[in-house]
Amino acid sequence: MADVKHTLSESDIPRSWYNIQADLPEPLPPVLHPQTKQPIGPADLEPLFPRALIEQEVATERDIPIPNEVREIYRQWRPTPLYRARRWEKEIGTPAQIYYKYEGASPVGSHKANTAVAQAFANREAGVKRITTETGAGQWGSALAMACSFLGLNLAVYMVRISFNQKPYRRGLMETYGASVTPSPSSETEAGRAVLAEHPDSTGSLGIAISEAVELAARNGGTKYALGSVLNHVMLHQTVIGQETAKQLELADAEPDVLIGCVGGGSNFAGLSFPFLGRKFRDGSGPRIVAVEPSACPTLTKGKYAYDFGDSAHLTPLIQMYTLGSGFVPSGFHAGGLRYHGMGPLVSHALDLGGIEALAVDQIETFSSGVEFAQAEGILPAPETNHAIAAARREAMRCKDEGKGRTIVFNLSGHGHFDVQAYMDYHAGKLSAYEYSEAEVADALQHLPEV
Numbered sequence: 349m350a351d352v353k354h355t356l357s358e359s360d361i362p363r364s365w366y367n368i369q370a371d372l373p374e375p376l377p378p379v380l381h382p383q384t385k386q387p388i389g390p391a392d393l394e395p396l397f398p399r400a401l402i403e404q405e406v407a408t409e410r411d412i413p414i415p416n417e418v419r420e421i422y423r424q425w426r427p428t429p430l431y432r433a434r435r436w437e438k439e440i441g442t443p444a445q446i447y448y449k450y451e452g453a454s455p456v457g458s459h460k461a462n463t464a465v466a467q468a469f470a471n472r473e474a475g476v477k478r479i480t481t482e483t484g485a486g487q488w489g490s491a492l493a494m495a496c497s498f499l500g501l502n503l504a505v506y507m508v509r510i511s512f513n514q515k516p517y518r519r520g521l522m523e524t525y526g527a528s529v530t531p532s533p534s535s536e537t538e539a540g541r542a543v544l545a546e547h548p549d550s551t552g553s554l555g556i557a558i559s560e561a562v563e564l565a566a567r568n569g570g571t572k573y574a575l576g577s578v579l580n581h582v583m584l585h586q587t588v589i590g591q592e593t594a595k596q597l598e599l600a601d602a603e604p605d606v607l608i609g610c611v612g613g614g615s616n617f618a619g620l621s622f623p624f625l626g627r628k629f630r631d632g633s634g635p636r637i638v639a640v641e642p643s644a645c646p647t648l649t650k651g652k653y654a655y656d657f658g659d660s661a662h663l664t665p666l667i668q669m670y671t672l673g674s675g676f677v678p679s680g681f682h683a684g685g686l687r688y689h690g691m692g693p694l695v696s697h698a699l700d701l702g703g704i705e706a707l708a709v710d711q712i713e714t715f716s717s718g719v720e721f722a723q724a725e726g727i728l729p730a731p732e733t734n735h736a737i738a739a740a741r742r743e744a745m746r747c748k749d750e751g752k753g754r755t756i757v758f759n760l761s762g763h764g765h766f767d768v769q770a771y772m773d774y775h776a777g778k779l780s781a782y783e784y785s786e787a788e789v790a791d792a793l794q795h796l797p798e799v
């Protein structure tokens with residue numbers, strides 16, 4: 349049996365996505381219409397999403413079959429490897445066994461390709477010609493751009509302006525796949541013009557870029573909107589990660605004690621953990637599950653579990669989730685994919701039910717852990733992923749202190765080949781450990797909608 353890399357064959361690519369809604373002890377709170385504050389129905393979402401994805405959003409069946417064409421595309425990079433971090437274990441002197449699932453193996457270098465392909469497929473099946481979306485640092489935009497080029501769709505991306513200016517390489521990748529990329533806020537939409545009128549120098553936020561993309565889709569019949577995280581159907585598509593991991597751990601004869609993922613909107617974390625969490629909900633057994641966020645955007649650890657908008661212009665429905673308020677504009681820390689003000693409703697609900705734990709880590713600790721990991725294992729992790737690595741390290745050090753050999757598994761959600769500047773800034777001592785203060789949190793939460 350392979351000791352380091354637990355290889356599966358193509359026939360081990362899951363045939364269905366795992367839907368945790370089948371196993372929730374209490375159902376999700378309803379999604380509310382932004383004006384009437386009444387629960388919305390599928391028809392309310394049809395201007396934005398194809399019907400197949402709306403059905404997945406509310407489905408309660410446990411297993412949702414993966415369409416053959418999607419599975420065929422997954423074959424290019426799935427099953428992804430599960431590695432044992434032997435050199436890192438030795439380096440830090442822990443008795444723990446540390447495994448990581450390597451989602452950087454996709455062509456765009458992150459887990460986001462798993463849902464991008466599923467969403468582009470559902471849109472093409474519904475006869476949609478163009479998709480629009482937002483992107484922060486560009487990982488989601490490039491994953492969707494690749495999927496759209498595979499499936500023959502046009503893609504219009506609103507990219508948060510600060511990233512558009514500071515991270516030209518992801519933009520170049522999206523354009524290479526054939527997408528058009530506009531810096532947000534832009535003058536193309538009402539939402540964008542409203543922000544620019546007040547703040548002509550706005551560097552943008554994910555919330556603003558979402559407003560622009562949603563507006564474009566709502567106004568154009570043949571254009572639909574796609575989101576790379578947060579929504580239930582995105583969490584669903586990512587469960588290929590956890591299903592493969594369960595098989596690979598079995599091959600390695602390992603029983604996980606703790607599962608760890610970083611969280612922005614929650615999808616890579618959900619992808620790894622939900623198949624295990626479902627079992628925990630069904631029979632009470634299973635590992636501890638830890639979601640790790642930046643201390644500069646502490647949605648789960650300092651936010652409030654309340655109804656809020658998904659965007660800054662308040663075009664989206666109201667979702668009950670952990671939130672820092674839809675007006676939240678985070679400081680410029682380096683994990684762009686973790687800057688969203690809210691959290692996926694399924695991840696929020698899981699925390700509220702006590703099925704998972706949350707932890708916030710500052711960016712100095714995340715980069716020092718990421719550099720140590722890269723030196724031991726060779727893989728340069730994305731700055732987002734470094735949050736999971738820092739938490740895995742804390743667990744491993746606790747094992748050392750307690751003299752206990754536990755099994756730690758984390759999701760290596762993506763590689764950091766486009767983020768080398770952030771590492772150079774870290775080496776140059778330019779990063780600071782920003783903590784979001786209680787006062788700022790209280791301020792950001794003042795404007796939650798009344799429900």
Ligand SMILES: *Cc1c(COP(=O)(O)O)cnc(C)c1O
Pocket residue numbers: 458459460487488576577578610611612613614615616617685686730732733761762763
């Ligand atoms: C987008 C991204 C994340 C954060 O998004 P989630 O939906 O929380 O997974 C984490 N890691 C990488 C590499 C990303 O690209």
